[in-house]
Amino acid sequence: MPSFQDGDADGCGDLRGVERRLDHIAALGVTAMWLSPIYASPLLDFGYDVSGHTEVGTVFGDLATFDRVVRGAHDRGLRVVLDHVPQHTSSEHPWFRDALSSRDSTHRDWYLWHDPKPDGGPPNNWASAFGGSAWTFHEPTGQYYYHAHLPEQPSLNWRNPAVRQVMFEVMRFWLDRGVDGFRVDAVASPPSALSRIGPERVPGALALLLTLKRMPMPWEATPPRAGFTPDDVEPWLPIPAWAGRFSVESQELDPRSLLFRVRELLKLRRARPAAWCGHPRTFRSAAPAVTG
Incomplete structure (x- = not known):
């Protein structure tokens, strides 16, 4: 358009x-x-x-x-x-902003999160469709979130x-x-x-x-x-x-x-x-x- x-x-x-x-x-x-x-x-x-x-x-x-x-x-x-x-949604979506607020937030499980590996790295070697890792670390809550595309496009958890x-x-x-x-x-x-x-x-x-x-x-x-x-x-x-x-x-x-x-x-x-x-x-x- x-x-x-x-x-x-x-x-x-x-x-x-x-x-x-x-x-x-x-x-x-x-x-x-x-x-x-x-x-x-x-x-x-x-x-x-x-x-x-x-x-x-x-x-x-x-x-x-x-x-x-x-x-x-x-x-x-x-x-x-x-x-x-x-x-996915935008990282500016109200759902994701709430998910970032804490591990216990209402929308936390609406996205895909994983703890770091023992060395602090991402959970696995999955790559984003746009290049680079498909995991971005969120330091305040200590977990990685998954994005199949841009880091600004966190993937939704369709198991939920x-x-x-x-x-x-x-x-x-x-x-x-x-x-x-x-x-x-x-x-x-x-x-x-x-x-x-x-x-x-x-x-x-x-x-x-x-x-x-x-x-x-x-x-x-x-x-x-x-x-x-x-x-x-x-x-x-x-x-x-x-x-x-x-x-x-x-x-x-x-x-x-x-x-x-x-x-x-x-x-x-x-x-x-x-x-x-x-x-x-x-x-x-x-x-x-x-x-x-």
């Missing part, structure tokens, strides 16, 4: 920007839209470090704007899908029934506001990444994920901000001078553009039920594969 459309002239995409572009989304021919995290967050990990699961982050808007987006989407036949982040209950209540909160479904984030673990791409490729893959950045959406052909934000506002990511050539405005005028092709492909998909509800079958051929 931060790169989609700035709706309040602060240089960052937000819910007002989404509301403004609902007609464009519907005109693509899609039936749903997925919103990246909109929750309260210190934004150390693009909003996936949630500090308030039932709050909208001020940079993205508020609940009233969110409700309008949902209604507007439904009026246009669009479903709304939210990111759900059950693996209270954690499961409250996270299901979070989902119910958004469903009651009209959300149609969730994309569940951060359920894969570093070992699963190892099994998929091999241990020798993990550092490079993680570095790529951490350095990838997306250019804000160019809506108009006019520089310097291409309609993403007002021209006198600095966008949260740079917008190159050539962005206008690939703007929505420019592509609307070109029947050979990617925008036109996406619309045509989605129209074809809707017209061919096998493309969205068929069952795939694999055929093996003894003939060599065609490569050129």
Whole structure:
């Protein structure tokens, strides 16, 4: 969302920007839209470090704007899908701040704690998905807490029934506001990444994920901000001078553009039920594969 459309002239995409572009989304021919995290967050990990699961982050808007987006989407036949982040919270979340207060605090067992090894080191050699140890020592209470990602993203203890209950209540909160479904984030673990791409490729893959950045959406052909934000506002990511050539405005005028092709492909998909509800079958051929 931060790169989609700035709706309040602060240089960052937000819910007002989404509301403004609902007609464009519907005109693509899609039936749903997925919103990246909109929750309260210190934004150390693009909003996936949630500090308030039932709050909208001020940079993205508020609940009233969110409700309008949902209604507007439904009026246009669009479903709304939210990111759900059950693996961890922000270290600024009230639950974790309480957990830090003492070993006997209400939320202590909502996270994963372990005593140091005899030499004072971490409990084991588990590594964070972002590099370094997955354990951070909390000196005031004398224990390590586990974080599969950043140290500022302490992992929740899903063995605790209270954690499961409250996270299901979070989902119910958004469903009651009209959300149609969730994309569940951060359920894969570093070992699963190892099994998929091999241990020798993990550092490079993680570095790529951490350095990838997306250019804000160019809506108009006019520089310097291409309609993403007002021209006198600095966008949260740079917008190159050539962005206008690939703007929505420019592509609307070109029947050979990617925008036109996406619309045509989605129209074809809707017209061919096998493309969205068929069952795939694999055929093996003894003939060599065609490569050129």
